[in-house]
Amino acid sequence: MKRTPITHAARLVFQRDLTLAWRRWDEVTQPLIFYVVVTTMFPLATTPDLSQLRVISGGIVWVAALLASLLALEALFRADVEDGTTEQWVLSGQPLGWLLLAKTAAHWVLTGLPLVIMSPIVGTALGLPGEAWGALVASLLLGTGTLSILGGIGAALTVGVRRGSVLLSLLVLPLAMPLLIFGSRAVGMAMDGESPSGPLQLLAAIFFLSLSLGPLAMSAAIRISVEN
Amino acid sequence: MAFDGAFFEARAINAWRGERHILRDVSFTVRPGEFLKITGPNGVGKTTLLRVICGLLPAETGSLEWRGKSIRGNRDEFNAELSYLGHLNSLKADLTARENLKFLSGLRESLTDEDVDAALDRVGILSRGDLPARSLSAGQKRRLALARLVLDNAALWILDEPVTNLDTAGIALVEELIHEHVSSGGLAIAAAHQRLLDDAPILRRLELEP
Numbered sequence: 001m002k003r004t005p006i007t008h009a010a011r012l013v014f015q016r017d018l019t020l021a022w023r024r025w026d027e028v029t030q031p032l033i034f035y036v037v038v039t040t041m042f043p044l045a046t047t048p049d050l051s052q053l054r055v056i057s058g059g060i061v062w063v064a065a066l067l068a069s070l071l072a073l074e075a076l077f078r079a080d081v082e083d084g085t086t087e088q089w090v091l092s093g094q095p096l097g098w099l100l101l102a103k104t105a106a107h108w109v110l111t112g113l114p115l116v117i118m119s120p121i122v123g124t125a126l127g128l129p130g131e132a133w134g135a136l137v138a139s140l141l142l143g144t145g146t147l148s149i150l151g152g153i154g155a156a157l158t159v160g161v162r163r164g165s166v167l168l169s170l171l172v173l174p175l176a177m178p179l180l181i182f183g184s185r186a187v188g189m190a191m192d193g194e195s196p197s198g199p200l201q202l203l204a205a206i207f208f209l210s211l212s213l214g215p216l217a218m219s220a221a222i223r224i225s226v227e228n
Numbered sequence: 229m230a231f232d233g234a235f236f237e238a239r240a241i242n243a244w245r246g247e248r249h250i251l252r253d254v255s256f257t258v259r260p261g262e263f264l265k266i267t268g269p270n271g272v273g274k275t276t277l278l279r280v281i282c283g284l285l286p287a288e289t290g291s292l293e294w295r296g297k298s299i300r301g302n303r304d305e306f307n308a309e310l311s312y313l314g315h316l317n318s319l320k321a322d323l324t325a326r327e328n329l330k331f332l333s334g335l336r337e338s339l340t341d342e343d344v345d346a347a348l349d350r351v352g353i354l355s356r357g358d359l360p361a362r363s364l365s366a367g368q369k370r371r372l373a374l375a376r377l378v379l380d381n382a383a384l385w386i387l388d389e390p391v392t393n394l395d396t397a398g399i400a401l402v403e404e405l406i407h408e409h410v411s412s413g414g415l416a417i418a419a420a421h422q423r424l425l426d427d428a429p430i431l432r433r434l435e436l437e438p
Contacts, residue, residue: 002337002338003308003336003337003338004334004335004336004337004338008338009334009335012330012331012334012335013331013335015331016320016323016327016331019323019327019331020320020322020323023322024322083316083317083318083319083320083321084314084315084316084317084318085318085320085332087284087312087314087316087318088312088318088332088335089335090283090284090307091282091283091284091307091310091312092307092335092336093304093305093307093308093309093310093336094304094335094336095304099335226284227284227285227286
């Protein structure tokens with residue numbers, strides 16, 4: 001037998017989470033259902049007039065996506081810390097940051113990606129014009145990816161705290177505000193026929209910043225959590 | 229010998245849990261071919277000591293050395309040679325016994341299906357390999373956790389109450405596993421209340437006092 005290379009170890013973590021999700025699909029689909037339900041409620045509560053809905057459609061989709069991702073975050077590390085799996089990850093001799101990043105990536109594929117795929121349909125239902133689809137999908141891709149990492153840091157920090165969900169929202173929501181602002185701005189600009197590349201580039205910058213520093217913060221936070 | 233130059237030394241370890249000063253100047257060494265059994269009443273700090281050795285808990289003062297080098301700063305090197313079996317079995321209830329091993333021990337060593345089967349066979353639950361861990365009994369779960377030790381191929385075993393929930397045959401299995409590991413040049417440290425290899429010549433004791 002020989003030592004597992006880190007790329008293979010990260011792939012195992014990723015695979016494991018997809019396998020687990022497949023067996024508990026009801027938990028995984030929860031954010032997506034929340035997303036669809038919330039966005040369909042807006043026309044009921046405000047107005048079914050598409051010309052009026054269209055104005056706020058980008059904002060609605062973004063707010064709903066943000067809250068739906070947050071909903072899925074709390075349980076991210078909890079089960080693994082409680083059953084002792086993270087303990088073993090810390091002691092595996094593999095760089096912990098990579099393992100946690102792989103887990104976060106799996107989390108994004110299961111909760112973030114479905115939101116992105118669903119968004120053109122949801123947007124169309126709110127009167128979002130076809131020319132804004134590109135901006136909506138691109139901004140949500142970058143935005144949900146960033147949210148998964150930021151949320152991963154928050155979840156790692158609050159995993160040992162009882163009723164940590166309130167604390168998690170307080171930690172993550174302020175950090176998510178720039179995403180919301182740039183994301184809905186990108187959609188708005190595309191609807192007005194302008195190029196959305198400015199806000200999209202800012203979103204990309206935030207994404208790569210959190211991608212590079214996130215794993216370090218997550219592994220530091222998890223190490224503190226297993227001390228208890 | 230399989231693990232040349234493996235050597236563990238702890239010097240003057242002090243650790244607190246909250247306000248309580250649990251470990252006071254604990255020092256010991258473990259050499260290849262030795263099994264250190266840590267005993268003492270409940271709450272005396274056996275688990276704390278084991279977690280300090282693994283690096284899951286920080287020691288307030290004192291030094292830990294592996295192969296003559298301080299563990300601090302060589303953490304990944306040390307972890308790669310360490311296998312820890314804690315109170316928790318670190319199993320996923322929704323995964324089968326095979327998958328549990330593949331996804332956890334696989335992080336350390338590249339495993340083939342035959343390796344996994346051999347380990348399951350060694351701990352006597354091969355026929356349960358495709359059952360989800362949730363449907364195993366408490367003793368079978370513990371056996372599955374023990375299979376990790378077989379697969380990890382680590383020099384130093386750290387075992388926290390390894391015989392919890394095990395039947396007589398299971399206890400004999402743990403004794404056999406430790407004995408095999410240690411006689412092939414490995415090192416083992418265990419906290420245990422029960423009899424565990426008490427008459428074997430490889431055994432050394434460390435009694436913690438409140």
